Amino acid sequence: MPHPTAAPPPGTPFVALAAVAKSFGAVRALRGVDLDVRSGECLGLAGHNGAGKSTLMQVLVGNVSPDEGRFTVQGEDVAGRLTVARARQAGIACVFQELSLCPNLSVLENARIRHASLKGFGWRGRAARLITRTLDEIFPGHGIAPQALVSDLPLGQRQMVEIASVFAQGDHEAPLRLVILDEPTSSLDNSVAAQLLAHVRRFVSAGGSVILISHILGEILSTCDRIAVMSDGRVVDLREAGAFTRASLVEAMGHVVSHEAGETLVSAEAGRRGAVVASATTPKGGSIRLEARRGEIVGLAGLAGHGQTSLLVLLHNAAQGRSRYAAVTGRVAFVAGDRQTDGVFPLWSIGGNVTVRSLSRLGRFGLVDPAREKRLAEEWRTRIKIRTPDMDDNILTLSGGNQQKALFARALGSDAEVILMDDPMRGVDIGTKQEVYALVRAEADKGRTFIWYTTEFDELKSCDHTYVFRSGRIVAELGRHELTEARVLQSSFEGEAA
């Protein structure tokens, strides 16, 4: 029952921030934010990477204490005194962008971590009931057992568990009043994302408040009552959602995006030409064989977690040795989607993270030449616009999107001819995306091949050829001219009782 009890009249400010500022060393993450969140509304928060959205959320949940400014919860000043426990008491909870589940614990045990009141005799049963009830309510037909270990769940289901454990309302807990969702749908497929957004509307209409941070503009526009746009640590625009259009929202974020850019770059010929550089079949069988030709961008579509990542891993392994299922000619590079587990080297500098794939080229007499390494790092800093004062800083000083750019630079800066991308745009802002799309297209025109798994339909439009996956098999093959969202969805769901 995530519905707040004794809800105050809609429209009164629940949380108000005035001139809130926060610096981390030399980086000014927040430069005076004014924002209020009212009861019974869903506030959208948009802005490109590094605009300060995540820091602002950390302030709201008490993880980060602001340097200056006023911060009130229900009229009570809490600036500098809000802790995680107090924020929870006040009914504020957050679904973080980087998942905060313990992979070594089961679903119900993770619920216990979030809900301190689940203890004493019989706590396992109560925790299982609480999390199952909430999952059933938000994501009907989720198919997640409360005893399952989180490390066994695919990324999408983990995100569902995370969301449910935040929305879950324990028996003796302060009613949930404000839920912050930071990129909640980045790992969810469309139907599940729709279930979540419907739940957000239900929660809001019962008097709760939600802050929705998303890079998927359609989601923000359709779900939110008001939308705030952040840029450079400030709120630069705040309007009713109805007053925004997709174009004006993008404009407010400070990126000028030409929607047609992708179309004009389309190569003229529709037939597939060029030598096949990579081919694979899915180990689970299926009649369609994936083929990627020189200079092509090949998209892998379908619902999240239906074998696309495994196929990329298979291709990557095939480049190093023989594989029964896949063959690759040429060198490959991999752009990870799950940054934390298989992307960044967290203890290394940004430069080190960019150049690691190319060290064999940067050597001299078997030793790495620091000057050449630095040159390569600096070249990619400017080419892909990594926002940092110094490439020698630790990689974790970057915002999520900029870390992802560094991973792109690692692959693009290498000598690889085939580049495998595992849904790398998760949680990346639209401006960065457009920059990377253009770069990918330019590299493909130079003869590189990209195999790109993506969960966003818009990204498939940049692909020359698309394979749709379902249950570990390739079920459809679509050329660029045949690609429509309806056909991709139809293939993804075919045979399932929808």
Next chain:
Amino acid sequence: MTGALANPRLLRALLPPVSLILLLAVIFTIQPRAMSYLGLNLMLNLALPIALATIAQLCVIAVNDLDLSIGAFVSLVACIGATILPENPALGLAALAGCIAVYAALGALIHWRNLPAIVVTLGMSFVWLGAAVLLLPSPGGSAPAWLSAVVKLRTPAIPFAILASALLALLVHLFLMRSSLGVVLRGAGGNPQAVRRAGWSLLKTKMAMYALCGFFGCLSGLCLVGLTTSADANIALRYTLLSIAGVILGGGEFTGGRVSPIGAVIGALTLTLAGSLLTFLRISPDWQIGAQGAILILVLALRALVNRTERRAA
């Protein structure tokens, strides 16, 4: 889908008992007389202190650290047990309580200063060893009579070492794997950020786990000195590696908070029996340490295989 996933999990859980049973089967084939109360008692005599040290190590591994000082610490406790404890029980118990407090403080230090646990505990191993040598410069001393009586208890039908190990495994399993507090302690190993964001104190969890390590280390030392009746500053130095091997053998991982108390106790029993097996095989003592290492590599290789099937299933 669940069936495919349950399989490698089952393998992981089955590996420790299966290796133990295999080892026992080999021993019983070579030396049928070992299959008796007396035989088991002799072979598993020293299993309980090793099992306790393994559980101590498991507490630290559960929070992603490694304790390289547990062997020296158990030696020091044994020395305290053979010198101070019989003469002045109150002072002896106070000394042991002090040791546990030092362990908790180490956990706090490691958390506060973000120090590598390996370095801190390696340094501490020399401190513990030095203290033990100061206390007992040459082998000797004598354990209190009540302590020896407890650990040499003759239980009917099943030897005390097996009963006590089973009870230990069960109690630690209930606390660490089933209780609501144990979940938070293990969670701190799995994803410390998440546990902190949920409002728990990482400092407290680390201190608690280190204090538990100290507590089980004390039990191990007391149990050991009760069995041997006299002590020596070097008596338990090999426990450091045995305990780490026991945890890993039992299905634990070095990082990520994945541990299994029941598996760890079985792992400790397996390692103890490996020593007996080599004696039965009449392998000369010169080769025994190497052969023990070979057994360890064999079982850990099986573990690596299990990990691989798990990854393939994922």
